[in-house]
Amino acid sequence: MIRNNYFQPAMRELMAHSVAVWESDPEGFSYHPVGYLQISHEAMRDDVASIHEQQRAIGYESTFVEGAGASRTYMRAIFDDWQAGGITSVLHEHRGGYANNMASLDGLRARVEAEDVRLVFGVRNEGFARDASGAVTAVITDRGDIRCEQVVVATGPWVRRQWAMLDLPDATAVRDAGGRLHQVPTWTYWALQEGTLKVDPGFLVDNRGNMPPVVHVDTDEPLFDDEGPVAEGPWGIYYKPDFHFGGVQGGTMPRRVARPECEVAIDPYGPKSADFVVGEDFHRAWTAALAFCQKRFEGRNHLIGREPSGGIGSFSPDSFPVFDTFADNVYFIADSNHGYKMIGVGALVAKELTGRPQELLEPFRYSRYAEGRLHPVSNSPFPWS
DSSP, rough: BBOOOOOOHHHHHHHHHHHHHHHHTTTTTTTOOEEEEEEEEGGGGHHHHHHHHHHHTOOEEEEESSSHHHHHHHHHOOOBBBSSSSOOOEEEEESSBEOOHHHHHHHHHHHHHHHTOOOOOOOOOEEEEEEETEEEEEEEEEEEEOOOEEEEEEOOOGGHHHHHHHHHHHHEEOOOEEEEEEEEEOHHHEEEEEEEEOOOOOGSOOSSSOOOOEEEEEEOOOOEEEEEEEEEESSEEEEEEETTEEEEEEEOOOEOHHHHHHHHHHHHHHSOTHHOOOOOOHHHHHHHHHHHHHGHHHTTTTGGGSSSEEEEEOOTTSSSOOEEEEEEEEEEEEEOOTTTTTTHHHHHHHHTTOOOOOOOTTOOOOTTHTOOOOOOOOOOSSTTT
């Protein structure tokens, strides 16, 4: 999903830059600019109002609706069967939407190859050769050593592998608002819970018969299904019709997983992470949440797909990205599970590596933890918001 729905000003500005990149070639990136709905309960109202005001300040178009009655009226103008309770605000981002992951990667690959760049697949990084100062002189792989002047590590959930190879700290000192330092794990893992309801994607159209915005709901209402209680609030859900997945696709809040279990799961030569991410507990919660939101989903829980879905996210100490240089010449793009929507970050990093510091990346230096320059924390139940 492509959104600017962030309580943190630095994230909003960075995402606005990336949304513009998605918009530059929707067909090439398999991008669907349908918009994004953040539908929230009372504890989040002030946070979401702040997001709207700051989106306005940077020229990012959105509509903000306040109050339970006004929110229900706004949503029923989009979906006449809208019935979610406990909602007191709606932020409708008119930009953003979603993209199909493999198709957009094919589009990126075509662009790279058009620049006469050679891509090599199936290579395993085995370590780094370093000089006396600690700088990397070669990347060691199972296909041989690659000598280099500069390394960029952008390995998503596998980032800790390269981090450990460079003897970087497994724990990070984080300074709190009172000036005290706390040692916290540098990388933690969350299982991303996602799935697909196997209906025709046209089952979820708006009142005009068009593809609707991506729907994201956060509420503190208790959740039930025909069998009884499912979840206490607050909880969250997101969903959208998607022809690539062949149904209505989306997810719920992630769950934190223990490192030993996760490190086996994210080994590219071991079990797939999705094999243990979703199960009947997710299937039940997600289908109940769909029915909580819209009447058309009632009685459809048996249509949930059973194929592996979801994945693993590797999160930094504050769950936001780290863009910085380590070991003299190794630049880490540690996305903290925000990576896919940040399509514009590569160009910004390239500018930094050619001597042009980028203001958009400055709030994401690793030094922010020890210095206490942390991003503000919202009331969202999702760790990445």
